[in-house]
Structure formats: C-alpha cells, structure tokens
Amino acid sequence: MMTPARKFSFSHNILPSHFYDYETTAVAQALLGKLLVHETSAGIVAGRIVETEAYLADDPACHAHGGKKTPRTEVMFGAPGTAYIYLIYGMHNCFNVVTGVEGVGEAVLIRALEPVCGIELMQVWRKQTAPHNLCSGPGKLVYAMGITRALNALSLMEPPLYLAEPVAPPGKFNVVTTTRIGISKGADLPLRFYIKDSLFISRK
DNA sequence: GTGATGATTTAA
C-alpha cells in the first residue's frame, strides 16, 4: 500500500522579527535565498527569492515617498514583516515586504522566485508550464503563489503567507546590484538586487 | 466628479 504524502510546512523556519531590524536596502539583499511560502487550501506553494527591489522613504519611486500616507500606502508605515500588495496597471498585483522602522514608509518588492514547492499548482495558476516562466516577474509570481490582495496588511511571520529560512544549508551565491525596472522616477538608484547566474530572474 | 498615472504581462 502506498504511503500517503506527508503533510509538511516550512512554518518552523519562519524569519523572526529581528530579521527586519536593519535598513531596507540590507533587508532587500538579505531576502535573497529565503523562501516565500503560501499554505493554501489547494496545497503548499513555495519559492526561493532570487530578485528584489528596495523602495525607500526618500525615494521618488516609492509610493510612500516623503512620508505620503494614504489609504493605500498606510500598510507601508506599519510593522516590518507585513505584506504590502497592490494592483498595478489595472490587472496585476505586486507583492512587497514592509521594511524599515514602524512609522516610516518603506518596502521591498519581490520581483522573482525560483519555484521550490507546488510547481504543478503554479503551472495551473499561471497557465504556463516552463519553470523559468512561472515566477520570473513581480506580477507573475503573485499568480504562481496564489497571492491576492486579501492578504494585504497581514503578517509574514505566520501562516498562511510567510517568509522562511531555506531547509537545506544555503549554498554560496553572489549578489548583483542594478537600477530598478519599470520606473521613471528614481531610475538611477542602485536598488535592485538579484542572485548572480540565476535562471529565474525577470531579466538581466 | 474627472482625468492622469502606473514597481506589468502577453501577444503580435
């Protein structure tokens, strides 16, 4: 008789609150190699973060630049380690990790993941099969992970959506720094970070 | 109320 698939989760490896006790650019780099996990009713999906962008309080590309607090940006001023999810271009959503000191509006955009877990689910939700095309963009990974705006403002330190240490010992990797993608203001700032030679980033 | 804008993706 077949052994039933073991129920598992990554929740015992959740990144603790002190992970966020650093400036946003440092957290953006430290998030590379970590896991983003979503425990859904359909199953667990997870990916290794391979590309991020920092959005800072004094940064013209940041939704909350200059301390601009609106109904939308309010979560960016909340506790670090919460989710900031917003609609972009009327049809996709972007997923961010709120960072920085509470009361200051900063966040890290997750731009790409390497699929780790629940790839079949990702393929269904993305209507794509190629692994390198499942999570290689901020809008794409939101679909692949089953993330919706219902998760906006929720803590990333507990299920169903959370950040975790990878299970296997992290291999050594190099980080590349470039300017950010798809913005007009603040376009020259070196605030995009990705894992060198990753096949899963949104673009070189 | 109205209009400009946008941290994207996809297909042609």
Next chain:
DNA sequence: TAAATCATCACT
C-alpha cells in the same frame, strides 16, 4: 510595439 484594464489620488 501595443493593448489590456482599473484602483488610486490630486484637482487643470
């Protein structure tokens, strides 16, 4: 290269 598509925000 262009179209799709709509929440958000400032207010010519």
